[in-house]
Amino acid sequence: MSPARRQLLVLGAAGVAAGLAGAGWAWWRLALAPAQVDEGFWSRRFERPEGGELALAALRGKPLVLNFWATWCPPCLQEMPDLDRLQATHAARGLQVVGLALEEAAPVRQFLAKRPVGFAIGLAGTAGVALTRQLGNDKGGLPFTAVFDRSGELRHRKLGQSHFAELDGWVREL
Numbered sequence: 193m194s195p196a197r198r199q200l201l202v203l204g205a206a207g208v209a210a211g212l213a214g215a216g217w218a219w220w221r222l223a224l225a226p227a228q229v230d231e232g233f234w235s236r237r238f239e240r241p242e243g244g245e246l247a248l249a250a251l252r253g254k255p256l257v258l259n260f261w262a263t264w265c266p267p268c269l270q271e272m273p274d275l276d277r278l279q280a281t282h283a284a285r286g287l288q289v290v291g292l293a294l295e296e297a298a299p300v301r302q303f304l305a306k307r308p309v310g311f312a313i314g315l316a317g318t319a320g321v322a323l324t325r326q327l328g329n330d331k332g333g334l335p336f337t338a339v340f341d342r343s344g345e346l347r348h349r350k351l352g353q354s355h356f357a358e359l360d361g362w363v364r365e366l
Contacts, residue, residue: 238314
């Protein structure tokens with residue numbers, strides 16, 4: 193093998209290794225790296241579409257699946273039945289599923305009138321994007337799901353559509 197060809201192969205391999213390292217870092221950061229959830233997180237309150245208030249402090253000490261969604265997000269709407277099933281399956285264990293809508297009240301109310309759910313919904317509005325970032329969603333995309341254990345530690349998070357089997361496995365670990 194000629195020295196020029198060997199040099200080209202080494203440079204190509206280095207490029208591939210750098211790309212894989214970058215992709216691995218991004219995956220690790222979202223999937224495994226701990227996000228810091230401070231007391232300010234648990235002090236948040238959200239208006240509920242039906243009226244009243246949803247206080248995160250009232251949910252501390254319970255396993256919590258926090259799902260960020262919007263009515264204009266098809267994958268968000270597709271995972272709603274799985275979240276509903278998860279709530280029903282694990283309610284006896286104290287699980288609380290909460291959906292935080294990242295939009296105004298009117299479209300959420302209209303959606304829920306047609307497709308009611310058995311879990312709590314809060315209205316985070318566009319300010320909810322900053323909250324997803326605090327939980328490790330650097331892209332700010334939807335849907336985004338965060339799973340907390342009874343001590344309030346963030347145990348799992350996912351950007352993109354979740355499915356019942358995946359969520360069920362995470363909740364059973366808590």
